[in-house]
Amino acid sequence: MRHLYLLFAVAMLLAMSATASAQGRSVTVRLQATHHSGIHGTATLTDNGNGTTTVTIHMQGAPENAVEPVMVHHGTCKGTPTTIVYPLNDIVTGNSRTVVRASIQTLTSKSGHLFINVHRSHQDLKDVVACGPLGPPYALPSTGAGGLSQSGNHVPAAGASLIAVLAAACILVWKRRTA
Numbered sequence: 001m002r003h004l005y006l007l008f009a010v011a012m013l014l015a016m017s018a019t020a021s022a023q024g025r026s027v028t029v030r031l032q033a034t035h036h037s038g039i040h041g042t043a044t045l046t047d048n049g050n051g052t053t054t055v056t057i058h059m060q061g062a063p064e065n066a067v068e069p070v071m072v073h074h075g076t077c078k079g080t081p082t083t084i085v086y087p088l089n090d091i092v093t094g095n096s097r098t099v100v101r102a103s104i105q106t107l108t109s110k111s112g113h114l115f116i117n118v119h120r121s122h123q124d125l126k127d128v129v130a131c132g133p134l135g136p137p138y139a140l141p142s143t144g145a146g147g148l149s150q151s152g153n154h155v156p157a158a159g160a161s162l163i164a165v166l167a168a169a170c171i172l173v174w175k176r177r178t179a
Contacts, residue, residue: 024049027108029132031059031118034077037129039068041094043116045134047104055088057096059118059130067092068129069119072100072107077115077131085114110136 026046033040041059048054062068072086086107088098100107107114118130 025104027104027134029116029134031057031116031130031132032077033061034128034131037061037120039118039129041118041130043132045104045107048099051101051103053100053102053104053107055096055098055100055116057088057091057116057118059091059094062091062094062129065093067121069122069125070096070116071119072114072116072134074113075115076113077117077133081117081128088116091118107134108136 029043031041039061043057046054068091070088071084073081075082086100089096114134116132117128119125120127120129
């Protein structure tokens with residue numbers, strides 16, 4: 001029985017370390033110019049490990065001293081922007097940084113259909129100057145195509161936790177059979 005408790009403790013430690021290892025995972029989204037605006041850039045989403053994600057945006061091509069509203073919407077870049085899902089801090093002198101109360105998995109899931117829109121100004125919110133999808137398909141960074149590139153931990157924390165629990169169960173079964 002003592003071995004069972006020890007095995008359970010080891011499995012739990014492995015599961016917690018797998019969850020912690022997802023922290024720091026990042027995804028970079030290319031924000032492509034729309035309507036020949038010439039404004040483009042990237043948004044890097046970094047997992048903070050506590051159910052929040054830091055969204056860091058760097059843009060090029062905007063007029064000097066431009067303040068561009070930016071937000072996450074449901075839908076696609078090809079459609080009409082729908083309701084705002086996550087407002088982001090304005091892009092000022094080409095940069096913005098916002099902590100969003102959502103995991104990186106939530107923001108980049110295939111079923112989420114989320115995208116980032118960069119608007120020309122607060123006075124002209126209908127004029128979208130750049131856009132980038134947050135979900136798959138992922139594009140390889142070397143292709144130059146739009147979309148996402150991933151870096152960091154490629155094993156989802158939930159999958160690593162499941163592996164740890166299954167390994168502990170196999171050890172337990174093996175121990176019982178050899179005893």
